[in-house]
Amino acid sequence: MTWQLKTVAVFIGATLFIYIIEMVRKRKLREEYAWLWLFTGMMIVVLSAWYDLLLYLSVLLGGILPSALLFFFGMIFLLLICLHLSVKISTLTDQVKRLSQDIAIMRSRRNIGADYRED
Amino acid sequence: MKREDDFVVLMPAYNEADRIATTIAGIREYCSAEIVVISDGSTDSTAEKARETGAIVIELPFNLGYGAALQTGYQYALKQGYDFAIQMDADGQHDPAFIPVLMKEVQTGRADVAIGSRFLGEGVYHLSLTRNAGVLFFRNLASLLTRQTVTDPTSGFQALSRKAMEFCASEAYPTDFPDADVLIMLHKRGIRFTEVPVRMHQNTKKKTMHSGLVPIYYLFKMMLSILVTLLRTHEHRRQS
Numbered sequence: 026m027t028w029q030l031k032t033v034a035v036f037i038g039a040t041l042f043i044y045i046i047e048m049v050r051k052r053k054l055r056e057e058y059a060w061l062w063l064f065t066g067m068m069i070v071v072l073s074a075w076y077d078l079l080l081y082l083s084v085l086l087g088g089i090l091p092s093a094l095l096f097f098f099g100m101i102f103l104l105l106i107c108l109h110l111s112v113k114i115s116t117l118t119d120q121v122k123r124l125s126q127d128i129a130i131m132r133s134r135r136n137i138g139a140d141y142r143e144d
Numbered sequence: 145m146k147r148e149d150d151f152v153v154l155m156p157a158y159n160e161a162d163r164i165a166t167t168i169a170g171i172r173e174y175c176s177a178e179i180v181v182i183s184d185g186s187t188d189s190t191a192e193k194a195r196e197t198g199a200i201v202i203e204l205p206f207n208l209g210y211g212a213a214l215q216t217g218y219q220y221a222l223k224q225g226y227d228f229a230i231q232m233d234a235d236g237q238h239d240p241a242f243i244p245v246l247m248k249e250v251q252t253g254r255a256d257v258a259i260g261s262r263f264l265g266e267g268v269y270h271l272s273l274t275r276n277a278g279v280l281f282f283r284n285l286a287s288l289l290t291r292q293t294v295t296d297p298t299s300g301f302q303a304l305s306r307k308a309m310e311f312c313a314s315e316a317y318p319t320d321f322p323d324a325d326v327l328i329m330l331h332k333r334g335i336r337f338t339e340v341p342v343r344m345h346q347n348t349k350k351k352t353m354h355s356g357l358v359p360i361y362y363l364f365k366m367m368l369s370i371l372v373t374l375l376r377t378h379e380h381r382r383q384s
Contacts, residue, residue, distance in 0.1 A: 122212050125204050125205050125206065126215065126216040127219075128205060129182075130202055130216065130219060130220050132203065133201060133202040136201075
């Protein structure tokens with residue numbers, strides 16, 4: 026890996042890391058969603074700065090190109106982030122459904138002046 | 145306010161303004177039960193038309209889909225203390241003459257869910273070739289997995305006991321096309337269901353829920369739902 030590429034990769038990773046921390050600080054990104062992004066940023070920095078580790082891992086995985094390995098890891102992280110978001114969307118969908126149902130029932134009961142029997 | 149009858153008629157409706165009043169009038173010929181219309185984010189005057197007939201109207205703020213609208217009805221019925229409920233379509237496809245027949249099955253305790261089947265001899269009902277293949281496939285699969293004969297797993301004309309409603313109002317109920325998978329879930333939970341012959345009217349005007357790519361998604365969703373239902377052994381044990 027050339028030093029130029031190394032510098033760029035470390036720079037991108039570090040910027041991502043700092044930007045995410047800043048987003049959390051400004052409360053634009055919740056902590057629960059930030060950890061995977063932070064982990065991704067950190068891995069970019071670690072793997073590009075510590076070339077020997079990248080080399081070791083690429084040999085371990087059958088001697089593939091170190092740069093290809095970086096892409097491979099990048100893709101795995103993106104997949105994990107997408108999966109994480111899908112799970113969160115599923116939860117949100119259920120919560121929105123539940124809320125709309127409760128609101129609709131409450132409204133209809135108020136309209137007909139039904140007795141608010143507590144469950 | 146709860147009426148004399150110990151059951152309620154639940155009717156999910158999405159943009160059925162021109163048919164809802166006729167459907168409600170039809171139901172009133174056969175029973176005096178409270179009718180609850182769940183308007184699933186309708187953009188026309190479905191809610192107003194239903195309210196004019198004296199029915200209770202629950203208006204969902206936006207379209208949540210058939211299953212979720214139905215589930216809202218169960219939640220309402222349970223909150224109001226009803227022991228039984230009839231669910232039917234708002235487009236007049238289901239013949240209200242069969243409400244007492246379905247109700248009798250659950251009220252006498254013979255079953256917790258009585259499903260109105262259009263394939264048990266009452267009238268002739270034609271399906272398109274692809275839908276027929278789908279019904280046939282899920283009919284056999286549901287029969288196999290529940291160890292009892294299922295002829296109409298996609299029927300939306302049903303009578304339910306409180307026990308069945310409690311399941312349908314819970315988070316475990318699949319609100320995204322609840323059909324054959326629900327039967328398997330009921331079976332796993334020890335909730336008994338039976339089929340009753342009913343007449344359904346062929347509805348040519350009906351904008352079917354199953355069009356475009358939806359059948360492919362339906363097939364995929366149903367298979368996945370059935371698979372995970374079978375895998376969820378712990379959940380059923382805990383609940384029973």
